[in-house]
Amino acid sequence: MHKIDIDLVEMTMDVMKYAIDRISATKREIGKPKKESELRALVGETITEKGVGGEYAFNLWKQHLIKANVPADHPRNLAFVPAAPTRAAVMFDLVTSASSIHGAYWMEGAGGIFCENEAMKWIVSLTGLPEGAFGVFTSGGTAANLSAIVTAREYWRSLNDKNKVEKGLIITSIGAHSSIKAMAKVVDVDVLLVNSEERLETKNLQKTIDNLTEHQRQRLFAVVATGGTTNAGIIDDLDGIATICEKEKLWYHVDAAYGGGALAADSVRHLFNGIEKADSITIDPHKWMFSPYDCGAIIYKDMELAKKAHSQEGSYLDIFKDEGAHGFNPTDYQIQLTRRVRGLPLWFSLATHGTNRYKEAVERGIELANIAGKMIEENPNVELVRAPSLSCVLFRRKGWKPEDYTHWTYENHKKGFALVTPTKWKKGDAFETVSRFCFINPDTTEKDIEMILDSMV
Numbered sequence: 001m002h003k004i005d006i007d008l009v010e011m012t013m014d015v016m017k018y019a020i021d022r023i024s025a026t027k028r029e030i031g032k033p034k035k036e037s038e039l040r041a042l043v044g045e046t047i048t049e050k051g052v053g054g055e056y057a058f059n060l061w062k063q064h065l066i067k068a069n070v071p072a073d074h075p076r077n078l079a080f081v082p083a084a085p086t087r088a089a090v091m092f093d094l095v096t097s098a099s100s101i102h103g104a105y106w107m108e109g110a111g112g113i114f115c116e117n118e119a120m121k122w123i124v125s126l127t128g129l130p131e132g133a134f135g136v137f138t139s140g141g142t143a144a145n146l147s148a149i150v151t152a153r154e155y156w157r158s159l160n161d162k163n164k165v166e167k168g169l170i171i172t173s174i175g176a177h178s179s180i181k182a183m184a185k186v187v188d189v190d191v192l193l194v195n196s197e198e199r200l201e202t203k204n205l206q207k208t209i210d211n212l213t214e215h216q217r218q219r220l221f222a223v224v225a226t227g228g229t230t231n232a233g234i235i236d237d238l239d240g241i242a243t244i245c246e247k248e249k250l251w252y253h254v255d256a257a258y259g260g261g262a263l264a265a266d267s268v269r270h271l272f273n274g275i276e277k278a279d280s281i282t283i284d285p286h287k288w289m290f291s292p293y294d295c296g297a298i299i300y301k302d303m304e305l306a307k308k309a310h311s312q313e314g315s316y317l318d319i320f321k322d323e324g325a326h327g328f329n330p331t332d333y334q335i336q337l338t339r340r341v342r343g344l345p346l347w348f349s350l351a352t353h354g355t356n357r358y359k360e361a362v363e364r365g366i367e368l369a370n371i372a373g374k375m376i377e378e379n380p381n382v383e384l385v386r387a388p389s390l391s392c393v394l395f396r397r398k399g400w401k402p403e404d405y406t407h408w409t410y411e412n413h414k415k416g417f418a419l420v421t422p423t424k425w426k427k428g429d430a431f432e433t434v435s436r437f438c439f440i441n442p443d444t445t446e447k448d449i450e451m452i453l454d455s456m457v
């Protein structure tokens with residue numbers, strides 16, 4: 001199975017050609033979703049005792065399976081948070097796989113981890129965190145948020161024996177990403193939500209803290225602010241929240257999984273003032289830093305606290321901690337042990353293009369959101385729900401009911417034209433169904449936006 005023969009060489013050429021074609025293509029197709037049963041009917045059984053053969057399986061992939069996917073980097077994929085990995089990064093993702101590097105410990109992955117750390121230095125420098133702050137790449141924002149909550153909770157428990165038997169409590173707003181609530185479940189801590197999807201301000205936060213019962217106040221150990229809400233691109237009052245956390249002695253986590261890329265953009269950097277006072281920050285390079293999936297990052301002000309929470313012990317692991325194996329061990333700072341060096345594609349892309357290009361590409365996303373905002377204001381069929389924020393635009397089609405948005409989404413998807421999905425926006429106590437653009441891809445054009453708006457008939 002592991003031998004080198006002529007079949008393998010031919011297969012490698014085919015696969016490489018496919019990858020080269022995909023990387024150099026300027027046109028992408030939005031695949032049509034198919035039911036599981038439809039896909040099964042097309043490809044049949046593929047996992048058999050004898051195997052169906054690489055050539056056959058690869059043809060199934062090219063003819064049927066790839067066509068049932070929506071590439072995240074299609075310029076008219078403006079749903080959720082899309083992606084736009086650079087060609088250099090995608091290319092180096094292949095190199096990363098081919099190099100078989102175990103990225104948990106320096107002893108095995110020094111060269112790869114060195115490169116990851118070079119990229120991480122740049123990301124940390126964008127945050128303005130003090131000397132000593134650093135981070136590691138994770139599988140995504142969810143894993144980064146989980147790693148941060150665990151670190152915060154362990155730190156809180158280390159402060160006072162009474163906390164060891166208490167269930168922790170964190171405060172965030174309803175604008176926070178779903179992963180905060182999901183990961184709080186994993187850690188078994190309660191979440192108190194400030195009931196506004198608009199910018200989380202100090203007044204609201206302080207009031208929430210002041211209204212806690214004495215027991216709740218004892219259990220409260222962290223506040224999670226959002227640096228660019230996923231739904232609307234809203235940045236909480238990061239500086240004001242920092243002051244409250246300092247006064248109340250609470251861990252301060254900023255979830256900038258989506259918005260973190262905008263730290264590189266001079267036009268909006270001031271909106272993040274105060275992020276440099278955080279105890280931990282989540283940023284997803286696979287969102288707005290043009291990395292391929294999957295690549296998140298968790299950054300800590302004090303790396304030692306993360307190490308206390310996450311470092312794994314085992315007789316088989318002792319050698320990694322030996323002086324002779326000296327170096328930075330990414331596994332010590334997040335939940336994963338074995339990991340690919342997933343920051344490597346970002347390193348290669350940054351090294352290739354330089355950080356100025358990153359700045360320009362992020363600025364383009366913000367510019368596209370503003371252009372879309374203007375086009376919406378000038379189009380009599382649609383109107384803005386709120387002003388564009390970062391690269392998110394919420395807008396409504398006048399007179400449309402929720403099912404009209406859903407139908408429109410499916411129609412555009414089925415035609416292979418665009419992927420733009422509905423969302424909800426909280427107005428008072430009610431939720432209104434609206435549409436939303438999120439711009440990441442600098443290849444999206446004004447014409448793309450115009451065509452999408454024109455399809456809302």
Ligand SMILES: *Cc1c(COP(=O)(O)O)cnc(C)c1O
Nearest residue numbers: 140141142177179230255257258
């Ligand atoms: C996307 C997102 C997450 C989750 O990140 P994944 O990489 O999908 O795990 C968390 N927080 C925010 C604000 C996000 O936008």
